Every structure is written in C-alpha cells, then in structure tokens.
Amino acid sequence: MQSAEAILKKHGMRITQFRLDVLNIISTAGSALSNQDIENKLHDPDRITLYRTLKSFEDKGIIHRALDSTQTAKYALCAGECTEHKHHHHHVHFHCIACENTFCVDNVAVPSIELPSGYHVLDINIIVDGTCEKCR
Ligand SMILES: [Zn+2]
Numbered sequence: 001m002q003s004a005e006a007i008l009k010k011h012g013m014r015i016t017q018f019r020l021d022v023l024n025i026i027s028t029a030g031s032a033l034s035n036q037d038i039e040n041k042l043h044d045p046d047r048i049t050l051y052r053t054l055k056s057f058e059d060k061g062i063i064h065r066a067l068d069s070t071q072t073a074k075y076a077l078c079a080g081e082c083t084e085h086k087h088h089h090h091h092v093h094f095h096c097i098a099c100e101n102t103f104c105v106d107n108v109a110v111p112s113i114e115l116p117s118g119y120h121v122l123d124i125n126i127i128v129d130g131t132c133e134k135c136r
C-alpha cells in the first residue's frame with residue numbers, strides 16, 4: 001500500500017500533518033468511515049478543517065463516498081486509478097446491518113445496465129445490505 005505521504009504527493013497536494021493523519025485513519029480503517037468516525041480518531045479534531053480536507057481529498061480522487069442505505073456519508077480510499085474530478089469506480093458497496101460498517105467490495109463486477117437511447121450513464125452506485133463475515 002502507498003504511504004499517505006506518497007498519495008498526497010501523487011495528487012499534487014501539499015503535505016500537512018493533519019492531512020497525513022486523516023489519510024492514515026481512512027487507509028487503515030478496513031471499512032468506510034463517516035465524518036464523525038474520523039473526528040473521533042483524531043488527536044486534535046477540527047471540524048471545519050476536517051470537512052475541507054475530506055472535500056479536497058474527494059475532489060482530487062484520493063477518497064470516494066461509499067454510499068449505503070443510511071443517510072450518513074462515509075468515505076473510503078480510492079484504489080489508485082482515480083484522478084482529479086474523475087473517479088473510476090466499478091465496485092459494489094456492502095453495508096452490514098449488524099455492525100453498521102460499509103465496505104468496498106472489489107472484484108465484484110457491477111452489472112451493465114441497458115437504458116433507453118438518449119440516457120447516458122455517468123456512475124452506478126450499488127449498495128448491498130446484509131451481514132458481513134464477522135457478524136454472520
Ligand atoms: Zn475514486
């Protein structure tokens with residue numbers, strides 16, 4: 001896995017301790033994290049800075065929103081193929097109804113969807129609800 005520092009450099013972002021901390025928290029979590037989850041793990045949380053940091057990470061193609069059936073936005077690290085304003089995701093998000101964690105499920109192909117002519121697909125979000133391997 002790339003270091004937080006390498007990821008920031010690759011995406012042309014200035015390296016700050018705060019950004020490194022946030023990125024390390026997201027990349028080692030093992031599941032997608034909400035704003036609140038990240039804030040709880042920071043030594044020196046600053047809500048406004050965190051909000052801006054997440055927004056710029058998302059814009060730069062470093063993290064993406066892992067949508068689930070709850071209304072809370074959660075963030076997960078991008079696999080590395082994403083660039084500024086261009087996310088390339090073709091994976092399913094799995095939401096566990098027992099532990100409430102959301103995971104990126106790589107290697108599960110999103111089925112292609114046939115649409116009437118005139119419609120153009122930009123993004124497909126698939127959320128699977130169920131129980132994860134730990135909660136089974
Ligand atoms: Zn992405």
Ligand SMILES: [Zn+2]
Binds near residue numbers: 099100133134
């Ligand atoms: Zn679970």
Ligand SMILES: [Zn+2]
Binds near residue numbers: 093
């Ligand atoms: Zn994901």
